[in-house]
Amino acid sequence: GAVVSQHPSRVICKSGTSVKIECRSLDFQATTMFWYRQFPKQSLMLMATSNEGSKATYEQGVEKDKFLINHASLTLSTLTVTSAHPEDSSFYICSAGRTGGHEQYFGPGTRLTVT
Amino acid sequence: GENVEQHPSTLSVQEGDSAVIKCTYSDSASNYFPWYKQELGKGSQLIIDIRSNVGEKKDQRIAVTLNKTAKHFSLHITETQPEDSAVYFCAASRSGGTSYGKLTFGQGTILTVHP
Numbered sequence: 214g215a216v217v218s219q220h221p222s223r224v225i226c227k228s229g230t231s232v233k234i235e236c237r238s239l240d241f242q243a244t245t246m247f248w249y250r251q252f253p254k255q256s257l258m259l260m261a262t263s264n265e266g267s268k269a270t271y272e273q274g275v276e277k278d279k280f281l282i283n284h285a286s287l288t289l290s291t292l293t294v295t296s297a298h299p300e301d302s303s304f305y306i307c308s309a310g311r312t313g314g315h316e317q318y319f320g321p322g323t324r325l326t327v328t
Numbered sequence: 329g330e331n332v333e334q335h336p337s338t339l340s341v342q343e344g345d346s347a348v349i350k351c352t353y354s355d356s357a358s359n360y361f362p363w364y365k366q367e368l369g370k371g372s373q374l375i376i377d378i379r380s381n382v383g384e385k386k387d388q389r390i391a392v393t394l395n396k397t398a399k400h401f402s403l404h405i406t407e408t409q410p411e412d413s414a415v416y417f418c419a420a421s422r423s424g425g426t427s428y429g430k431l432t433f434g435q436g437t438i439l440t441v442h443p
Binding site for chain 2: 308
């Protein structure tokens with residue numbers, strides 16, 4: 214159990230366009246989902262925390278208007294990178310946590326390349 | 329906020345040897361310490377975790393120890409195999425307040441197991 218999927222696994226887009234990444238918990242209800250980005254050879258950096266039905270909490274330095282997060286159901290959260298630029302190219306990873314638990318279950322990640 | 333330091337950044341061992349990765353944390357209120365394994369281009373997989381009410385936990389070839397007084401915890405892998413080669417991340421989090429469930433990651437350790 215505790216499987217998290219992400220879609221797409223890879224995406225290439227042109228500068229100025231928007232990209233949506235989906236994160237789904239397949240076999241459990243995720244009250245909280247987290248979005249991370251990871252640059253090559255670096256650790257995961259938390260971007261935002263989203264709780265189902267409420268606004269996401271963004272980490273310092275993360276532009277909420279650029280990285281739109283929606284967590285409309287207990288099994289789905291989406292991250293939309295708006296007006297993407299080459300510097301947004303990164304590996305984006307989501308994780309999901311069960312109600313009352315500490316554990317986070319990670320998705321396989323999405324490789325975004327902005328040309 | 330929490331700060332997690334991880335060492336070494338790279339670790340190379342021969343198959344069958346043991347591998348030890350160490351992490352220190354700064355927030356004495358942290359009470360959950362997971363370890364993740366990340367293979368190239370993939371998301372992170374939880375391999376073992378420990379809570380602050382225990383000092384050691386073991387799962388087959390993998391063990392984690394926690395020293396709350398010194399604020400450090402370690403991952404021990406015995407009888408290493410080539411498929412253990414990956415990047416390993418430690419993390420820390422604490423329950424309660426607005427930071428509930430938020431993981432702070434270490435910098436990662438690239439483990440290479442040579443056949």
